[in-house]
Structure formats: C-alpha cells, structure tokens
Amino acid sequence: MATSATTPATQPSSGGARVKLQQFGRLLSGMVMPNIGAFIAWGLITALFIPTGWIPNATLEALVGPMITYLLPLLIGYTGGTMIHGKRGGVIGATVTMGVIVGTTVPMFLGAMVVGPLSAWVLKQFDKAVEGKIKAGFEMLVNNFSLGIIGGLLTLGALKGVGPVIQGITNVLSDGVQVLVDHNLLPLINILIEPGKILFLNNAINQGILTPIASGQVVEAGKSILFMLESNPGPGLGILLAYWLVGKGSAKSSAPGAIIIHFLGGIHEIYFPYILMNPRLILAVIGGGVSGTFTFQMLGAGLVASPSPGSIFAYFAMTPKGGYFPMLSGIIVATAVSFVLASLLLKTVKKTDEEDMDLETAAAKMKDMKSAGTAASPAVATAAANNVAANVRNKADVRKIVFACDAGMGSSAMGASVLRKKLQSAGVNLTVVNSAVSEIPADADIVFTQKTLTDRAIASNPNAEHISIDNFLKSPKYDELVERLK
Structure with missing residues (x-):
C-alpha cells in the first residue's frame, strides 16, 4: 500500500x-x-x-x-x-x-x-x-x-x-x-x-x-457514568452499520467484519479509517456520543470499572445489578443517532469526494496519525534495514511470530488474528501472538510492526527478523510470508 x-x-x-x-x-x-x-x-x-x-x-x-x-x-x-x-x-x-x-x-x-x-x-x-x-x-x-x-x-x-x-x-x-x-x-x-x-x-x-475520577465515584456511589463517556461502542457501531447498508466499494464490503471487531472485540480503532474517508462523519459520532451520554444520564446508568476494551461483553461484565436497561438504552440510542446521521451524510456525499480517499488510503493515514512523533531518524532507519537484511529466517527456524504495537492490545491483536488464519489455511502450524512493542518476547523469531515502530521493536528484540507494514488488517507481506513458510 x-x-x-x-x-x-x-x-x-x-x-x-x-x-x-x-x-x-x-x-x-x-x-x-x-x-x-x-x-x-x-x-x-x-x-x-x-x-x-x-x-x-x-x-x-x-x-x-x-x-x-x-x-x-x-x-x-x-x-x-x-x-x-x-x-x-x-x-x-x-x-x-x-x-x-x-x-x-x-x-x-x-x-x-x-x-x-x-x-x-x-x-x-x-x-x-x-x-x-x-x-x-x-x-x-x-x-x-x-x-x-x-x-x-x-x-x-x-x-x-x-x-x-x-x-x-x-x-x-x-x-x-x-x-x-x-x-x-x-x-x-x-x-x-x-x-x-x-x-x-x-x-x-x-x-x-x-x-x-470515576474510580473515586465508584467507592462512594457503587458506579460511575464517566466510564461510559469515551468507551460507548454505539457511535462507532452506527458509522459501520451506515457504511454496510448505504456505503459503496471496499468500505461497504469490509464493514460487517469491522462491526464484529469493534462491537464484540472492543477495538474501536477499526472504525477510525471509515471516518477519515469522509471527515464529515465526525458529526455523526458526536451526535451519537452526545445522545448516548444523555440517555445514560437520564436513566442513571453507570459501570463499576473501565470496560477495556470497549466491547459489549465488557459492558455487561462491568454493569452493576439493575443497570442493564440503562446501559443498553444508551448504547442503542447512540447507535441509532450515529447511524441515521451517517446514512444521511453518506447519501449526500459527492462522487468526487468518495474518490478522494479509499479505505486503504484512509487506513494508512490513520496509521501515520497514530504514530506521529515516533518516526525513526535516517540513522535508525538504516539500522533497521540492516537488521531486516541480516536476520531473515529460514522456514525451519521459525517457531513464533509476534505482532507489536504501542499497547499490545489493539491493532497488533487484529494483525495477529489475520495472519494466524492465513497460516492455518495454508497448513502452517506456528505460534502467532501480539505484544507491546516494549515487551516483545525474547523467543520471537519474526516481529511485525507498523513502520514507525520498527526501530523500537529492534531495540526490544534485536535478534528477530523484523517486518514493517502499513496496515495490520491488510498487507501483501502476509501472503509473502505464508508462501515462504509453506
């Protein structure tokens, strides 16, 4: 890409x-x-x-x-x-x-x-x-x-x-x-x-x-609405549903899978590229967030701890006794408002606007935004290139593949899941895990990272083969590695 x-x-x-x-x-x-x-x-x-x-x-x-x-x-x-x-x-x-x-x-x-x-x-x-x-x-x-x-x-x-x-x-x-x-x-x-x-x-x-602040409120009141302000999966779900039902092209076809990752897996980063494709959709998630929080507040919703990741399963686990109706109401309202606004905005978008940025370009832009301020210097980039050239592993030497990102829980988990399925389909039985870039296991044979994190990954484990990619969800280097390991 x-x-x-x-x-x-x-x-x-x-x-x-x-x-x-x-x-x-x-x-x-x-x-x-x-x-x-x-x-x-x-x-x-x-x-x-x-x-x-x-x-x-x-x-x-x-x-x-x-x-x-x-x-x-x-x-x-x-x-x-x-x-x-x-x-x-x-x-x-x-x-x-x-x-x-x-x-x-x-x-x-x-x-x-x-x-x-x-x-x-x-x-x-x-x-x-x-x-x-x-x-x-x-x-x-x-x-x-x-x-x-x-x-x-x-x-x-x-x-x-x-x-x-x-x-x-x-x-x-x-x-x-x-x-x-x-x-x-x-x-x-x-x-x-x-x-x-x-x-x-x-x-x-x-x-x-x-x-x-929310944790202090739990001690006093047994729950806090503050846990729900940022983590509400409703606004993002509304965006993805709108792309699925009224969107076009690769965004429409990829939205159902993104819904599963976002709503069930709790990885909200998955819907960010869909907004970057059409920045006007930020109005839809704002509308969904405001309406969802208003519903939470009116019905007295609250959680007992942070639902991290922001999965609906985590919401159920962190909801106190008697709080399921307010919790679900806020999520449903946020989803509905975000979906309606996003659908209207998508239907009125001009063709030239849609062609301005496709999903993959938006995903690449998202990666650049996320990694802003962490780009490697020319000297470090050269060292990274030398490392990749020197540490390429043969098929017989590969036992563990690691995906690494900042926290080791979001995009790296998605990447590990994608490659794991590709390897299984090809009949290759290897361990594929995800970790924080600062905690890459010493026994990792191959490490995948987003390009601007590769230097930090090499510092964490200089003996592994390091592969830099742009998009954890879709990269030609996955298929190249599968062919090498088959």
Missing part, C-alpha cells in the same frame, strides 16, 4: 500540539493498559460484594477499599517507573507512589502517574552520573543504597508536597464533573471526546482523566 510522502517528522508545526498530546496519551496508556486486568478484578469484586451488589458479603467487600487505595496506584506507579528505567525504575516508582497514597484521602491514580515516571527519571539521572565510576565489588552496595536513599527522600516529598497538590487537582476535576452532572451538561463532553478519539487522544482522555 502506498503511504504519504510526508512523514510525521516533516509535517507542519501546526501538528506539533497534536503530536505532543498523542505522546502524552501513550505515556498514560502505557501505565494503565498493562494493569487493566487488575482494574477489572477490582470492578468485579465491587459489583459482586458491595451492599448493593449481586451477592453482598461484608467479609469479601473488605477487599474493595485496599485494592483501590493501595494495589491499583502502586501497580500504576511501578509500571510508570519501569517504562522510564526498567526494574529499578519500577521499584522506586512504587516506593514513591506510597508517599502520595498515604498523604491523601482519595485514590491516587493521578498521583501515581506523576511520581512513578518522575522518580524513575531522577534515579536514571543518578545512575548515568555514576556509571563507570563505581569500584569493582561495590556495585550492589551503591545500587541498593542509591535507590533506597533517593526513594526515601522522594517518598517524603510525595507525602508532604505532591500528594496534597494532586488531591486538590482531583477535587477540582471531580467538582467540575459534578457541576456538569447537576446541570445536565455532561453529554456536551462528547463534543470533545469523539474528535479526540479520531486523533488518538482517547487514552489520554479515558485512562488519564476519566478513570481516576
């Missing part, structure tokens, strides 16, 4: 703010996404055992408070630290996170997102300063005491300084949300959320802002 000749590195400066926001979103999602399973565990325990839950149990309910107060922030702090400085960064990140936990009275997700990476960065600077200057035999002593002393001092600072500031910010954000709720203005947030998703700011919005 042809890609744009303009790389993110050479885009006009007007896109700089968007790139910075995307990078910020990647940092936040990188801290939260690996721990989503723990959030879901906490959400299920909350839904089951609190006094208004499915099977109230005072003994088991005792897990709810400590998990949200200690476990979840510590996991975020540790993960944020490892992103900056490996395991040493993770240890100091969790240590300093304890300071903001003890220094406040609200769940410290935001605090953990701040002090985890920051404390790891401080330790990393110290380690760089003393690198090569420690006498032989004293490495362990210096490493342990430096982490202990720096971590202890930063923990005290977090307890007395950072924690109260973060609590103040959290209180302001919570009060602001409450004002919107009290004045029935909460649906207006979707005017910002829906375009933000198309610009790949969804992680910054959902994981960085909404989830911390």
Whole structure:
C-alpha cells in the first residue's frame, strides 16, 4: 500500500500540539493498559460484594477499599517507573507512589502517574552520573543504597508536597464533573471526546482523566457514568452499520467484519479509517456520543470499572445489578443517532469526494496519525534495514511470530488474528501472538510492526527478523510470508 510522502517528522508545526498530546496519551496508556486486568478484578469484586451488589458479603467487600487505595496506584506507579528505567525504575516508582497514597484521602491514580515516571527519571539521572565510576565489588552496595536513599527522600516529598497538590487537582476535576452532572451538561463532553478519539487522544482522555475520577465515584456511589463517556461502542457501531447498508466499494464490503471487531472485540480503532474517508462523519459520532451520554444520564446508568476494551461483553461484565436497561438504552440510542446521521451524510456525499480517499488510503493515514512523533531518524532507519537484511529466517527456524504495537492490545491483536488464519489455511502450524512493542518476547523469531515502530521493536528484540507494514488488517507481506513458510 502506498503511504504519504510526508512523514510525521516533516509535517507542519501546526501538528506539533497534536503530536505532543498523542505522546502524552501513550505515556498514560502505557501505565494503565498493562494493569487493566487488575482494574477489572477490582470492578468485579465491587459489583459482586458491595451492599448493593449481586451477592453482598461484608467479609469479601473488605477487599474493595485496599485494592483501590493501595494495589491499583502502586501497580500504576511501578509500571510508570519501569517504562522510564526498567526494574529499578519500577521499584522506586512504587516506593514513591506510597508517599502520595498515604498523604491523601482519595485514590491516587493521578498521583501515581506523576511520581512513578518522575522518580524513575531522577534515579536514571543518578545512575548515568555514576556509571563507570563505581569500584569493582561495590556495585550492589551503591545500587541498593542509591535507590533506597533517593526513594526515601522522594517518598517524603510525595507525602508532604505532591500528594496534597494532586488531591486538590482531583477535587477540582471531580467538582467540575459534578457541576456538569447537576446541570445536565455532561453529554456536551462528547463534543470533545469523539474528535479526540479520531486523533488518538482517547487514552489520554479515558485512562488519564476519566478513570481516576470515576474510580473515586465508584467507592462512594457503587458506579460511575464517566466510564461510559469515551468507551460507548454505539457511535462507532452506527458509522459501520451506515457504511454496510448505504456505503459503496471496499468500505461497504469490509464493514460487517469491522462491526464484529469493534462491537464484540472492543477495538474501536477499526472504525477510525471509515471516518477519515469522509471527515464529515465526525458529526455523526458526536451526535451519537452526545445522545448516548444523555440517555445514560437520564436513566442513571453507570459501570463499576473501565470496560477495556470497549466491547459489549465488557459492558455487561462491568454493569452493576439493575443497570442493564440503562446501559443498553444508551448504547442503542447512540447507535441509532450515529447511524441515521451517517446514512444521511453518506447519501449526500459527492462522487468526487468518495474518490478522494479509499479505505486503504484512509487506513494508512490513520496509521501515520497514530504514530506521529515516533518516526525513526535516517540513522535508525538504516539500522533497521540492516537488521531486516541480516536476520531473515529460514522456514525451519521459525517457531513464533509476534505482532507489536504501542499497547499490545489493539491493532497488533487484529494483525495477529489475520495472519494466524492465513497460516492455518495454508497448513502452517506456528505460534502467532501480539505484544507491546516494549515487551516483545525474547523467543520471537519474526516481529511485525507498523513502520514507525520498527526501530523500537529492534531495540526490544534485536535478534528477530523484523517486518514493517502499513496496515495490520491488510498487507501483501502476509501472503509473502505464508508462501515462504509453506
């Protein structure tokens, strides 16, 4: 597939703010996404055992408070630290996170997102300063005491300084949300959320802002509507249904499969290219998001934890007792409004507009937007090319194929599924998995990544064969590899 000749590195400066926001979103999602399973565990325990839950149990309910107060922030702090400085960064990140936990009275997700990476960065600077200057035999002593002393001092600072500031910010954000709720203005947030998703700011919005506030509301009320603002699958479903029923060409034929991936699999990125084909459809998803949130609010809907990924199955799992009708109503209304608006816009689109960008071009544009700010330098690109040339594997040497993306849960999962089916159809029995680009398994023989992530993939596993592609859903390199491995 042809890609744009303009790389993110050479885009006009007007896109700089968007790139910075995307990078910020990647940092936040990188801290939260690996721990989503723990959030879901906490959400299920909350839904089951609190006094208004499915099977109230005072003994088991005792897990709810400590998990949200200690476990979840510590996991975020540790993960944020490892992103900056490996395991040493993770240890100091969790240590300093304890300071903001003890220094406040609200769940410290935001605090953990701040002090985890920051404390790891401080330790990393110290380690760089003393690198090569420690006498032989004293490495362990210096490493342990430096982490202990720096971590202890930063923990005290977090307890007395950072924690109260973060609590103040959290209180302001919570009060602001409450004002919107009290004045029935909460649906207006979707005017910002829906375009933000198309610009790949969804992680910054959902994981960085909404989830911390919503988790605090769950402790008080047993549920929160904030979990549903960004994750509602209804607006995207309406777009895909409109393309399926009134669209044309490859978009129409591919829409049914995209519906399954989006609505059942919860991977919302699948519908972004369909909007990029016709940017006017952003009005349809805004309409769907606003109407869905309005319905949620009017009927008192809410979830007990973040439904990640945003699958209808996750929605059912995270819905508290008695909340299924409000939840389904909001999704259905959002789908219907988005579908009607999208259908009208598609029927009135000019032929020249449809020919301006096909689905594959839109998908390539989406990949470029998502990877903005991560393009490799010429030197790194050369190194990547040398790696690919040197590490091409023979059929007998391939046991595991890995698809890698930023979080290791969205586009890479789709790519792994597509190639797995192609290999099975060709009678090739190999392991095909997906992972985050920073956590590629050491035993990976072949690694697929989007082009602008290949340099990071090589750094994560330099011994594998690395294959760069433009579109995880459709690439000629899949068929080329299948032929090689048959």
